[in-house]
Amino acid sequence: MVHNFDEIVSRRGTDSKKYAMAYPAGDVIPMWLADTDFKSPQPVIDALEQRLAHGILGYPVSSERLKRAAAHWLETRFCYHASPAWVEYTPGVIAGIDFSIQALSEPGDGVILQTPAYPPFSQGIELNGRVLVPNPLVLRQGRYEIDFESFEAACRRPDTKLFILCSPQNPTGRVFSREELARMGDICLENGVVVLSDEIHSDIVFPPHRHTVFASLGEKYSANCVTFINPSKTFNIPGLRTAALIAEDPAKREAIHRQIMKVKAVGETVFGTLALCTAYESCAYYADQEVAYMAGNLALARQAFEAIPSIDLIEPEGTFLFWLDCRKTGLTQDALMKRFVETARVGVKDGADFGPDGVGFVRMTAAVPRAVLEEVLDRITKAFTEPNHQ
Ligand SMILES: Cc1ncc(COP(=O)(O)O)c(C=O)c1O
Structure with a gap:
């Protein structure tokens, strides 16, 4: 069985915590909560x-x-x-x-x-x-x-x-x-x-x-x-x-x-x-394909962050979470969050929520269809590299 992880399914209006809370504005892409935007495996849906x-x-x-x-x-x-x-x-x-x-x-x-x-x-x-x-x-x-x-x-x-x-x-x-x-x-x-x-x-x-x-x-x-x-x-x-x-x-x-x-x-x-x-x-097949898909998302993110001098992607060895070291931006945590949410329109999770050693960092849930991740990376790139976007 092959799962289509590229499929974009709208979750707005479904009482999704990820979409209804934190950043409900429609033009902010929510990347803060650790649930994926992928449909569940077909055998699970069929059984239910x-x-x-x-x-x-x-x-x-x-x-x-x-x-x-x-x-x-x-x-x-x-x-x-x-x-x-x-x-x-x-x-x-x-x-x-x-x-x-x-x-x-x-x-x-x-x-x-x-x-x-x-x-x-x-x-x-x-x-x-x-x-x-x-x-x-x-x-x-x-x-x-x-x-x-x-x-x-x-x-x-x-x-x-x-x-x-x-x-x-x-x-x-x-x-x-x-x-x-x-x-x-x-x-x-x-x-x-x-x-x-x-x-x-x-x-x-x-x-x-x-x-x-x-x-x-x-x-x-x-x-x-x-x-x-x-x-x-x-x-x-x-x-x-x-x-x-x-x-x-x-x-x-x-x-x-x-x-x-x-x-x-x-x-x-x-x-x-x-x-x-x-x-x-x-559904072992689904987990295997998801790992491969996430490896593709990771490769894309690696490439994007290499071109953003002020943000380092901490290379994840596992999880679908990307932990971004933004300390080189020199921004306060408030200003950093504003840059992500208000300028880039990307709803990341504040690193300070993970304790004092999370200051200067943000976390992004990268388990989204590739096209969404491309848009997210494009927005972050513009917000952190183009002076007129900052
Ligand atoms: C490390 C970790 N543990 C537990 C949870 C939540 O698990 P549960 O919903 O089963 O309580 C999460 C969700 O993000 C998590 O990342």
């Missing part, structure tokens, strides 16, 4: 239509098929042999991480986060009364690297209990190597720190980089972590609110389950479960 045609949408069972489908995806795509019994439904990755924070730490405990970071992580830490322990990634010659010394110091703090690993990393696009993951995993094990591994972006990784499921590194690592996946990004179904967490260690699994039961967040949805299962069982 067929189910709807039945005409009754009563309470569904807690799905064994969901557990098998998540385990199947992890096995076939990443050679991680997870048992379906370790899988639990969660309405979203962030909800699952927050349940895990509540289950596996106490108020006042420290949670390590590599920054710049996806904002809901720090919000979840703070809203749950835990303490954010930052481990800034270090930008060296255009590539973000882990500061292992600071990571170890963060783990050694007696109150540190958890590490939220974002792998691949949003917003920097880093795909961590096996060695990096094992080294972080060892430091966590030595210091009794549990790893919460958000792998929502794992399907979009550009060769020669390869995604390693943290838990697949070996038993001692898998027993010390919880993995979170969601087909929402890859297959553009985030509106269906259906994700999975995988916890091999029964004690962690039961503690998280108790937390989920406290707020009765156990109710799966008819369509969410069906979409997750169909995507993970039958």
Whole structure:
């Protein structure tokens, strides 16, 4: 099956967060939110239509098929042999991480986060009364690297209990190597720190980089972590609110389950479960083609930013997010955002939202049809290189 990623589908008037919020003006192209503008795979749409045609949408069972489908995806795509019994439904990755924070730490405990970071992580830490322990990634010659010394110091703090690993990393696009993951995993094990591994972006990784499921590194690592996946990004179904967490260690699994039961967040949805299962069982072809399409988008962006001296595209190793280093523009963050939104008419996400080390940067979701990306790059080029546009 071949998917047409070039197809432009208007999303205005569909209550799309990306189009209705932040930059609702019709002439600003919204590039801020991390959902794609691609149609979902045809088998997913067909399965949902067929189910709807039945005409009754009563309470569904807690799905064994969901557990098998998540385990199947992890096995076939990443050679991680997870048992379906370790899988639990969660309405979203962030909800699952927050349940895990509540289950596996106490108020006042420290949670390590590599920054710049996806904002809901720090919000979840703070809203749950835990303490954010930052481990800034270090930008060296255009590539973000882990500061292992600071990571170890963060783990050694007696109150540190958890590490939220974002792998691949949003917003920097880093795909961590096996060695990096094992080294972080060892430091966590030595210091009794549990790893919460958000792998929502794992399907979009550009060769020669390869995604390693943290838990697949070996038993001692898998027993010390919880993995979170969601087909929402890859297959553009985030509106269906259906994700999975995988916890091999029964004690962690039961503690998280108790937390989920406290707020009765156990109710799966008819369509969410069906979409997750169909995507993970039958849509590997779509993920493969999307990676190839995104590699094409990346090549185009690389070329455009090479011709804009004041903006450096941080080469993403994975994700459909482009993290732009705009510090050479010399603009304040406010002026930078104005230049993007008011001059270029491109609705990027403010880098400052990702923490203090995001100042001078913006993030752009590049999972759009090629023709849209061309228009976006053209607008940015004019706004940042032509004096009469500035
Ligand atoms: C790293 C990361 N984790 C989690 C999410 C959100 O996932 P969910 O909608 O399943 O909570 C996003 C969405 O942008 C993300 O980028």
